[in-house]
Amino acid sequence: MLYRENGQFKTTYRADQQLLPITQDRFFVWGVVVLAFLLVPLLASDYAFRALIVPFLILAIAAIGLNILVGYCGQISLGHAAFMAVGAYAAYNLVIRVPGLNFLVVLVLAGLVAALVGIAFGVPSLRIKGLYLAVATLAAQFFVDWMFARVKWFTNYSSSGSVSPADVELFGWVIDQPVEKYWFVLGVLVVMTLLAKNLVRSHIGRSWMAIRDMDVAASVIGIQPLHAKLSAFAVSSFFAGVAGALWGFVHLGAWEPLAFNINLSFNLLFMIIIGGMGSILGSYFGAAFIVVLPLLLNQLPHWLGIEMSTAMISHLEFIVFGALIVFFLIAEPHGLARLWAIGKEKLRLWPFPH
Amino acid sequence: MRLATFKALAAAVSVVAAVGSSAAFAQDKGKAPAKAAAAGPMEQFFPLLVYRSGAYAPNGVPFANGMQDYLKLINARDGGINGVKITFEECETGYATDRGVECYERLKGKGPTGATVFQPLSTGITYATTDKTFTDKIPLITAGYGRADSVDGEAFPFNFPLMGTYWDAADILVQHVGKLNGGLDKLKGKKIALVYHDSPFGKEPIALLQERAKMHGYELLLLPVTHPGVEQKATWLQIRQQRPDYVFLWGWGVMNSTALKEAVATGYPRDKMFGVWWASAEPDVLPVGADAKGYQGVTLQHSAGRTKVHEDILKHVHDKGQGTGPKDEVGSVLYNRGMISAMLGVEGVRRAQERYGKKPLTGEQVRWGLENLALDQKKLDALGFAGMMRPISTSCKEHGGAHAGRIHTWDGTKWNFSSDWYEADQQILKPMIQKSANAYLVEKKLPRRDCAKELTGG
DSSP states (O other): OOOOTOOOOOOOOHHHHOOOOOOHHHHHHHHHHHIIIIHHHHHHHHIIIIIIIHHHHHHHHHHHHHHHHIIIIIOOOOHHHHHHHHHHHHHHHHHHHOOOOOTHHHHHHHHHHHHHHHHHHGGGGTTTOOHHHHHHHHHHHHHHHHHHHGGGGGGTTOOOOOOOOOOOOEETTOSSSHHHHHHHHHHHHHHHHHHHHHTTTTTTHHHHHHEEEEEEEEHTTTOHHHHHHHHHHHHHHHHHHHHHHIIIIISSSSSSSGGGGHHHHHHHHHHOOOOOOOOOHHHHHHHHHHHHHHHHHHHHHHHHOOOOOOHHHHHHHHHHHHHHHHHHHHHHHHHHHHHHHHHHHHHHHTOOOO | OOOHHHHHHHHHHHHHHHHHHHHHTTSSSSTTTOOSSSSSSEEEEEEEEESSSSTHHHHHHHHHHHHHHHHHHHHHHSSBBBTTTEEEEEEEEETTTHHHHHHHHHHTOOOTOOOOOOOOOSHHHHHHHHHHHHHHOOOEEETSSSGGGGBBTOOOOOOEEOOOHHHHHHHHHHHHHHHHTTTTGGGTEEEEEEOOOOOOOHHTHHHHHHHHHHHHEEEEEEOOOOOOOOOOOHHHHHHHHHHEEEEEOOOOOOHHHHHHHHHHHHHGGGGGEOGGGGSSSSHHHHTTGGGGTEEEEEEOOOSSOOOOOOOHHIIHHHHHHHHOSSHHHHHSSSHHHHHHHHHHHHHHHHHHHHHHHHHHHOOOEEEEEEEEOOOOOHHHHHTTOOOTOOOOEOSSSOOOOOHHHHHHHEESSSEEEOOOOOEHHHHHHHHHHHHHHHHHHHHHHOOOOOOOOOOHOO
């Protein structure tokens, strides 16, 4: 009744091709953006910002990046945390070695450096596929881990290998309060989402999907696998690099190579599998699931007033979290984004289902 | 029917979301811990960052139990710190930096005056939370770990690496092997291997060992071991090839017992191996048992053993069924470490109460207490810590308090002291600390705090 596109006629190609063709969707998305920028800062506490919302937003950027590679282009990567690390350390070195550089420029450059590294590790994808490619991308993870732990130049000869840059500053605005961090990260996320959304429906995005669905057929109709695959690796690593720089500078503040270890790579992969492959929205759902749920589970017994030992709580957290992952994958193998789409379909028929 | 289930599901989801979000958002309404609640309950809140699960649990558990038992003792025996009851809450970090930061955020606003003092129990978490202390004004006690350069109280106003740092420990070890060889100059041409946990914790001592290598002319082999450290075959192959004269073990958790097992397998003499205090506790040697005999470790002051305070804990806490862990764990190395760490926090509060009154104090007030800590032998004896540690006194400039240590040796069943006291050589350490702390200030674009000015300014 409420969600129905009857009567919304498009008279120009422009109107037909816009990002959100359905009026209700447009209102909804604008509403969400306005709420996120204005209402959430009034409601959320420092803790919610620092521990839940900011990490969720940053990892959503990384998940979108990985989704472009895995979900849209069909190339698998088990080393995406490595590209995040490249972004973070590139940003760190730019900040300390080029004083006075605007952080937005740093962010873009960090993304570009990560994109270059991504292309380098994407080259094997031209010859190998599937599980074999997964193993090749694993090499990126181990190589980058090794490089930042061993090559002292990258960490500015820090004695412990841990780096801690100054707070982010933008045109004299020092971003150190949780709300400011939130606004900044949210702004970046909105821009990156728009970028991703437009890329995947452009001819580049269509060439990625053609490669994903059948690469021989794609090359027969004139899509160059070289361009398509490497551009997917580049864009995907760019997103990861930006997310990595934000993760280090805005979320952690000080980090060691361990912050970008293989667990993070796996977590990113879980995010897009649970959230939904080949869906930008799914990346959000997946990031929320992986970031927020464990913390929620960890604190639930406390809120409910159940006395439990700390060890018991953290073991329970693992058990329940694992069980939920399995449950969601059985209930909806196409991810949470698919559930959302089903909800929308149902809403169109509501309240008169066939 | 279908519609009904869908509705029920939606309702359930919204309820869960509402509960979750309201509880998360209600987390710290007392956002600004700087304001002392005048009418609040007479309570001082101690956050406890622990790890009772994961690869480091065997070592983390006794530490956590020691901390909690001591806080319980203060409540049960003395009724709190001068009448101010201690409350505490644990948060599991699993030794992971991001979870540690989350725990810090979760607990910092609790209690009437916010968190009193954090003990991050991980060098990585120390690095990550150090920045936050500037705005939150909550001190960090890193008793025997953390950043070595944070001894400089003018650069790190809220860090307290009390009772020694990794640089102190490494310095004492070099002095000890120098003494074994009949003088530091005899170390020339010797080979020392550092087998370390590849994390900020393991890398901390490298700077000092390199500095000392330059002075004495020994060769330093750096052999990193990746987390969690169960795979060390390659490392020990290198040791077999290179035959170092001594092995310093900077490990944690399961890595230590693995290293000892590898040493047994390689035939490397255990009495040439020295562990840092994290690597010389019962959980490290017990899995190897008698084979670990002769293995030594540098203690920053105490070892295993029971004194008067343990009797009190057994009487007031364990005998009343309030003990956190098993009874026989009381007095083990890491239990003692946790207990002493808790005691330092409590004494910081007690000292601050002398200035600010016997009421719940804020983190910033407790900082003053920690900065003016003066635990002389008489006070330590009264607290029941006689024989476990030496007097400790801090100042605005010097946040370490003490830099002494002893070597202890595992005889197959228990730890025994096997050396006299050593003092870390401040002539070597001071310039290094200065240099590193200055580099930190430049990188973070922070001004240096002026202690002289604060003293005259009151």
